[in-house]
Amino acid sequence: MNVEPVPQVQRPNSFIWGRTAPLALAIIVAIVAIDQLHKWWMLSVYDIANKGRVQIFPFFDITYVKNIGISYSLFNQESPIGQYLLTGFALFASTCLWLWLNRSGASRLMSIGLGLIIGGAVGNAIDRLRLGGVADFFSLHAYGYYWYVFNIADVAIVAGVLVLLYESFWGESH
Numbered sequence: 001m002n003v004e005p006v007p008q009v010q011r012p013n014s015f016i017w018g019r020t021a022p023l024a025l026a027i028i029v030a031i032v033a034i035d036q037l038h039k040w041w042m043l044s045v046y047d048i049a050n051k052g053r054v055q056i057f058p059f060f061d062i063t064y065v066k067n068i069g070i071s072y073s074l075f076n077q078e079s080p081i082g083q084y085l086l087t088g089f090a091l092f093a094s095t096c097l098w099l100w101l102n103r104s105g106a107s108r109l110m111s112i113g114l115g116l117i118i119g120g121a122v123g124n125a126i127d128r129l130r131l132g133g134v135a136d137f138f139s140l141h142a143y144g145y146y147w148y149v150f151n152i153a154d155v156a157i158v159a160g161v162l163v164l165l166y167e168s169f170w171g172e173s174h
Helices: 021-045 080-103 108-131 152-170
Strands: 054-057 060-067 134-142
Touching: 021 060, 021 080, 021 108, 021 134, 021 152, 080 108, 108 134, 108 152
Parallel strands: none
Antiparallel strands: 054 060, 060 134
16 A cells, blocks of 8 residues: 655744744844853953953953944933833844744744844843943954954844855855
């Protein structure tokens, strides 16, 4: 007796939980945890705010800068309401990225990239609520030129964007 296999019916991804959501969520949780633990250690244990600029290499220092705006200190918001608005925007953008991840049937690579971006955005949003701005520590410089001061969440966001760019040109789905 020859039995034909039953065709698999592919269910569409839900708005909240798609095929690669567990991977993305694991990355988000890891980035937020690492970022917040590092910020806590730098501010509470190492006490970088009272040490000032500390040279690690000729091109790399650690320091403490509280960024009350967004990238490159754009849209500076000193008031608590301004920080709440920036936090709300970060959480709204993160929610949109999460929905995109789950509705698109994202590849593993896309899931990694979006997880990095969302994790970084949430880590910085927590700072805005807790500190009234984003805590930045890493300063790269050369020949008198200083790049902006950044943190682990920022690194995750940039890495996530690079992963998405790679995936869009050469990734798993192509």
